[in-house]
Amino acid sequence: MFQTTYQHWRSDFSSPSPSDNASINRQQFINLPKLKLLNIANNSIKEISDNHFFNELEVFRCDNNQMTTINSNVVNKLTNLQVLSASNNQLQTLGPDTFAPTNKMEVLDVSSNNLTDIDRANFPRLTNLTILNVNNNSLSQEVITCDNFNNLANLNILNLAHNRISQILNCTFAKLENLSKLVLLANQLEKIPPTAFDALTKLQELDLAQNQIRDIPEGLFNHLGELKRLNMSNNMLTELDLERLSTNVNLMMLDLTHNNLTNLNLRLLKDKFPHLTVLDIDTRLIKCDEISDILTFFDSRVKSCSVSGGCCRSVSGNTLTIIIGVSVTVCLLVAISVAIICGKFCRARKEPVIVFLPVPQNQN
Template sequence: MAELRKGSIQSINRLQTLNVTNNRLTIVPYDIRNLTFLEVLNMQNNTILTLSCEDFVNTTSLRELYLTGNRITDIKSCVIEKLPNLTVLDLSYNLIMTFGDSFEIPLHKLEILDVIQNPIKTLDVKKFQQLQSLKVLNVETQLLNNLYVCNDLQLLDHLTIYLRPRENFKTSVSNYSEIHVNSHSLKSLTLIAKDQPTDFDSVKKFLMTVKPAEKFTAINIYGDPPDGRTFKLTPELKSLTLTKTDLLIVKHKMFLPIPHLQSLDLSESEIKSLDFLMLANLSALRYLKLTDSDLSVVNETVFQYLPSLTYLDLSNNPFTCECLNAGFIQWVKSNKQTQVFNGHQYECSFPVPKRGTLLLDFDVKTCWEDGSFLYFISSTCLVVLTLLTSFVYNFLRWHLKYTFHLFQAFLYDSRKRKTMNPHQFDAFVSYNVHDEGWVYREMLPVLEGQQGWRLCLHHRDFQPGKPIIENITDAIYGSRKTICVISRSYLQSEWCSREIQMASFRLFDEQKDVLILLFLEEIPARHLSPYYRMRKLVKKRTYLSWPQAAEHPGVFWQNVQRPF
């Protein structure tokens, strides 16, 4: 219908609602000016070019006027002044380039104004200053001026701004530092970048001044993702939507300032993991949507940190049908609190042979039958063995060596008892090479020269080519006694330590007095504390001290001979 003829609806003078959408009207029908009881007029999707001052001359009762989808180029103030009771005005999708003085006429009852999809390059929000009852404002522009005027719009709840691309858009947004929207009235802020993405840094500056109380939406915004400062001034935010953006790296710090968040939509944002939610402190979150992202593996542990979650939508993600998702699959099937929207229709994208199959059809039992449990047990045992080996090497290696040598001595003693071979030597002399001079100068002349003993000395009587430890064992068990010539050098020698250990075992095994201790130096007991076995022997057995017998060497050697 290209025209509504004059008089066509004149007789319906008490008409309250008129809908003439989706026609080819080029002007406002003449009969409308006579509908004094008309409250709702819908003329969407026509080809109206202009509004005359007489079009609404008598429609003072009109409350809702929908003119979206026409070709209107301007709105005159004389048109506005005829609509004092208007509460909803939709002028979206027209050709308006400027408002001029259109809204300088106070529309005290106007609550909703939509002017998106109009080629307005610069929108001066000061033009709306008289709209004191305005609650919802939808605008689109390349540049906003005087947005501080929104502070005077005390009832403004919802502000939606469509941002068209502009070469110096970032510079224009940087001027928003003067914006001061009344934070007590504004509940919702929506920023939508059209045609091409808008820089996120600019939006951050905008958000730090325009502070929505409950809901923030940003669509088609790219750049560095929000950080911990972005929502610092909106601590009561309950709904957050960031879609069609590149949130490849989402940091949990972004959510810490908004602990009361109940709804989160991060769809179409290329997110690869949900692990950031574990530290985000979103205990009040009920609604979570991440559709059309890049999630292939979902860690089911994440949902333990979302105790209030009741709705989850992960549709259109490239899920992997492997054991990595076994926990998530079991969670989807078994949890009773959270509704997983269309979970039964999630499809596999990887591996290629399973592409197109359903995620929930994946048999998670195979994850426990493929040896994974055995691998777990084996790896655990390996770790425990490694730790035990490290502990033994650092703290018990000498005890193990000692035990090994004692065992060898035990076997040797058992063989000797069977053969019952007589002792080859009267005494085996255990000493350090640093004390060799004293042995040759003082001991040998007395014990071998005067008393006729046959002594076993390692440098003289050990069999060449035979393992040292066997030579030591043969010497100790092939002698009636073992004489240990003890000095500080002796205590620090590893081989001397082994010799006295062997002799100690023979003492313990045979229960005979086969060990004689000769101290060449005065060594306090506290200095023997690192040498636990030596200190134990000194405390239990009588020993001979050369420094104390220096004035009476004859008595000293008589005491040495006494055990024989």
């Protein structure tokens, strides 16, 4: 898969040292007609002014420059281009003819720019795309329309984090059946339609953190049978019935911190999530009897545990890890009120001593 090739290239093909190059002209590359990989990252380039470039180019990296636009007269002719990485520039829009009508583009990274629009004419030209990263821009729901995303059926990773998306429709992701990772972190979402994720049967990671979501509608996660990581921290949830996650039996990580939850039935963890390895919840949701039940249930799988920074991590690969933030006040109250009972219980059951350490509440 080309994703592996791309990652290998990113690690081996290091960026050049920063320089003061401000532009690239045709004469600099006139004798390189067979060039396949070009890295001009970490310069001060404001434009690529040539109207003819490299017909054989497959990987083009121009990150960390000062470009305000991608010259369509250049990129539009790159029919063999597979990777374009233009993050950390000053791009404001991707015009209608940015990419060649027929191309082999699999990876497009335009993260950390000033993008407010991606012309809809680009999406039918990106049918081979497997990775799309538009993180940290100013895009709204006008860009992630149903018609635009219907062309991206091969997409595997979609990063929409840190934008201005306030609405998702039932059809927004309806054609993204191969998606394995969806990041909607730090947008302006308040609600999500109950069937918005129905087509994402291969999704393994979903990040909804740092939005304004108040409710998880029934059925929202019903079709996400492969989901392993779910982050809903830093929202405005007031209640969450874990039964609504009952079809997510492969869930390994669940983060619910920094919401307005007042109650959570942790006992359901024993029956519903046999593969859960990381649980992150707020202090006020911890009830000693429920925690005891959970630890007892997982005792046969927890071989060795150490506590550091509020995290109880097992050294064995297939065991439970519970991450719980607990205040000093709670620790003192528990120690005073149940010291004798806990002492007898631990001696009788020979269970490991669990130490809760305070963790700052504003962790992401």
